[in-house]
Amino acid sequence: MAAGQWRKPEDISRTKDTLKYYTDLAKLAEKGKVSAIFFADWYAGFEIYGGSMDAMLQAGHQVAHLDPLPIAAAMAAVTESLSIAVTMSTSYVNPYVLARHYSTLDHLTGGRVAWNIVTSWAKSAANALGYEDVVPHDERYALADEYMDVVYKLWESSWAPDSAVWDMEKGIAYDPSKVKKIEHKGKYFNVSGRNQVHPSPQRTPVLFQAGASKTGTAFAAKHAEAVFLNTSTLSQAKQVIANARAIAKEGGRDPKSLKFFPCIVPFIGKTEEEAKEKYAYALKYADPVAGLGQFSGYTGIDMAQFPLDEPINLTGHAQAGAIQSVFNALAASEEGQDGSKWTPRRLGIKMALGGLHPTPVGSAEQVADVFEEWSSELGADCDGLNVSSVTNPGSWTDVVELLVPELQKRGIYWNDYDVPGGTFRENLLGTKHLRDDHYASNFKWPKEGPVQKEEASKQPEEVAAMPTQATEGSHAEPVKSEPVPAMALPPVQAAIKVQ
Template structure:
């Protein structure tokens, strides 16, 4: 996340070797991009949201004081600089459909796709906090299912702009004839729908991928339905391979029911490893992380994710949830946390929960040598049918350097990681799925240019 301070591991920015306080400089991002390119990383993934989490104590103050998940820069502005210093690594940018407009977003991603040579992706999300609604001119957030219904209509509009407005052979730029863009092959889209009315041509000529690679992370009933229809890559928040296996199996089945090849959906659970050159080195790194962790910021992060204010509970006393309407939901989280690391069942205090959140929370957080961490990942690959991992850092750039210099060589030795990009210098979709544009069985492909149409007009 492009936030000055902590993102997944609260408090670690205080360490003298950590560069998280420089996330408001170009150098931070270009250094990160160069490292990822050297490590043959598929993509750098930017989480993002509006405002920040102000549930804990009814205020954003805890997050601000802790420099945790606040001071967000807009990731759009960073990607061009990162792409300019790399040849292969791609960039996934989070953007919400709730408060964006399809025409503007389509133009932004077409621009990114051009400037990166087709190395961009869109992580599709919906906003879920009242504070984001209020900051953007609304009284409160709309209901969950309605947000996904709106997102579905949003997708129809951007598909039309990306796929339908300009013919593949509309770009001439012929110096001899003087014909630039063939107006007869560039059409207005006319969209009239429940949420959006759009009349106009795409402002940008077709980019290398036309539609960026589409990420999504929803696992609710509405989110699963949306992902099965639209997503090409899915970011998972699952605590163990058994849970991931079921989620992946269900989503692949839903995609198949939509007429898609289920293997064309790629799944990436989050991992936050601590990797040492020896077991002792890994243990020492883990102990340093614990010493610098900020459990109160971790609690505020948990409150923001769940909408449950835990500030009322004393930090070091077991939580009495008997009077809370969300008691069952919190107990389910506790069970998942215990299962994720095989922890013994014991009473949860806010501090214990905050420490877990400060060091990865619900995500797998293996500590060990590259071989030991690779063992954990291999178990997920073989048992859960994952396609890769979304790696988060404890420290910057130390965690990333350990991945590139220690973990990837071990994964390569095991045949679990490519020795080079499948298509060096190619687009993200070519390296992810083997095709430059949307697959024929993807819903978005139904909006492709048709020569017989005088305009592209659909509801939705």
């Protein structure tokens, strides 16, 4: 998220292609009792700025992403309780293959894994994967909704909880009577097969989502167990959280079972003066052009068309309203700043040092005040914060050695994991498997999906034998892609859960 910081002599981001980079990060996070490491991910890259990826490649910013799945397994191997959340897309990964990936990772990590569900929106990704363009926004979510039915069937319906027998006398490893094919015939997917992997510790990984649109919020209220937010102010976050929890409640879920983690980019010092020095030092290395390349990738607007040091003139621009709304959000995150005079350089620097996210600069006590305010019911009522680094490993060291002890002293951060060595869901929600009020509970063995209204008069045994068609008739009309997609999160973040 912080473009240009790799040029600092002490920054180790140049070694992000080595295993030690990630295993050291994992051990540091577990030392600080951090809930989870979160990997954002996407395909291809941002090539809107200047019509190419040159700016991003030259800056070394949000490019050359390694596949996070094998990294997650390595991080789990050097830790006992830290969890890992990995992003994968419903737009391009076959659901049968994805189910196998996460079942495998859940086994290898002892149940310390989450899936961040995304619907890919970048045209560069579509082109790289063989498509002419992205699927329109609402249809992507309709497809994703059916996708979830498929993976729920594979994770929850295909193998009975006691299917692994390992009876040496009878010579039975897996009881064939307790393993069945799932049969799914829908608008987007046809799947006939057993999950290739036996039930993992969590069966279904913890489910994260980051969509902020109306459709994305509805999707999260139905499927997500935790949500990453890209909100710049307390009031904005509070509104998003309250809205999503209200929708979840309408769907029969305990609204408090849906956890929210807004993103934050803190500059932490032993004193306020030291924190300000760290900010000034980061500002020295901030790359405004890379920040603009990131902004262009998120919004689809080529910011290279505007002179770098002149106020951005939106007169006659087709997406003037979309750009101005982002400027307003950025200004809201800069107290006392003039939101009307944005130059590309100012925008690029802002993006290179945290973007839309709150960026408190202060002592551990001052930053802890911000965490406490965001997590209070009078603030944003969030369940924790998703910390993004500015420099590696300095930002993470500051969190673990300075911020965490202050949060613990205030009693708003655990002294140890609730379930040391337990699964992610146990440490997040207090249960190993999906809650009974989650939509996916309709797919738990031997069930194959929710009972439809028109099936209410059928005999129970008939209903139980029928595969679900929960989403086939409820697809929204395709609409044009949103002018400003929900901003992607940085490649590696730490989810800090507060009590």
